Amino acid sequence: MSVIHLVRHGRTVLNEARRTQGRCDSPLTPEGRDGAAAVRDYLADVPLRRAYTSPQGRAVETARILLERHRGTPLLTVTGLREYDYGVYDGGPDEQMRQALDPVHHLPAVLSGTHPGAPGGIAATDYLADIDAGLARVLADMRASGRVDEDVLVVSHGMTIMSLAARWLGTRVFSLAPMANCSVTTIEVDPTATDGDPHLLAWALDPAGQGVTFPSLDLDGAFQGVELVPVDLSRPGPVEQALGPQGPARS
Numbered sequence: 001m002s003v004i005h006l007v008r009h010g011r012t013v014l015n016e017a018r019r020t021q022g023r024c025d026s027p028l029t030p031e032g033r034d035g036a037a038a039v040r041d042y043l044a045d046v047p048l049r050r051a052y053t054s055p056q057g058r059a060v061e062t063a064r065i066l067l068e069r070h071r072g073t074p075l076l077t078v079t080g081l082r083e084y085d086y087g088v089y090d091g092g093p094d095e096q097m098r099q100a101l102d103p104v105h106h107l108p109a110v111l112s113g114t115h116p117g118a119p120g121g122i123a124a125t126d127y128l129a130d131i132d133a134g135l136a137r138v139l140a141d142m143r144a145s146g147r148v149d150e151d152v153l154v155v156s157h158g159m160t161i162m163s164l165a166a167r168w169l170g171t172r173v174f175s176l177a178p179m180a181n182c183s184v185t186t187i188e189v190d191p192t193a194t195d196g197d198p199h200l201l202a203w204a205l206d207p208a209g210q211g212v213t214f215p216s217l218d219l220d221g222a223f224q225g226v227e228l229v230p231v232d233l234s235r236p237g238p239v240e241q242a243l244g245p246q247g248p249a250r251s
Helices: 030-042 057-069 094-100 103-111 124-145 158-169 171-175
Strands: 002-008 048-053 074-078 151-156 184-189 199-205 239-245
Touching: 002 158, 030 057, 048 057, 048 124, 057 074, 057 151, 074 124, 103 124, 103 158, 124 151, 124 158, 158 171, 158 184
Parallel strands: 002 151, 048 074, 048 151
Antiparallel strands: 002 184, 074 239, 184 199
16 A cells, blocks of 8 residues: 655744735744654655645745655645635634634535635635645556555645545544644555545644644534535646755755
8 A cells, every 4th residue: 555644834934923824825934944854854764755745835845844854756746735725814814714714614615615715715616626636646646656555745735634634534534633734644545446545544743743823623513414525536637847856865
């Protein structure tokens, strides 16, 4: 079986300011870089054959740090790994966004494909199709490699990882540990299976022990009676950019 190591990007300036990031961007803070370095060391002995990242700067910056112990590992940017677009709430206070998009109602509506999107944002159906195409790209490349025991790294964002995991692994993930910056979620997969046959090995491990910058909610009960959009792995999205093998490890 092959393994996907899903990592949320490191802590950023907007994370620390408690502002909604979404399709906005900001650089990693010193603590964010330290968190990425801790995960770099945590994954140092994992034989990563390829790495995929959201094209957003905070994810690319995180991925480059994570690969400092993996010389020669190619890094590919995939559009479908981008973060959710919160529209007019991007860049504003987290609390303002949560009041307008209460997670108890907003998340079920997104994952069921019924949410029209925040003003200026993205409709749920389009968002889910994008992230499914991103995951499908990773699995298609695993399948094409002809190997059955690959480890790959995927660096993405909190909402995107949760939106994928809840539909792929089940909504029980919402009752597990919160997803800190630079947390690691490990999923065993069979790339030849139509649905990838995912099995959760580890959820949101926080090697740096940095915790979260947002209130933690148990949302598992919010999904009772909600029909989620199934993950569709039939249409792999393109690689946006091949950033090439990473350079030598830094001292």
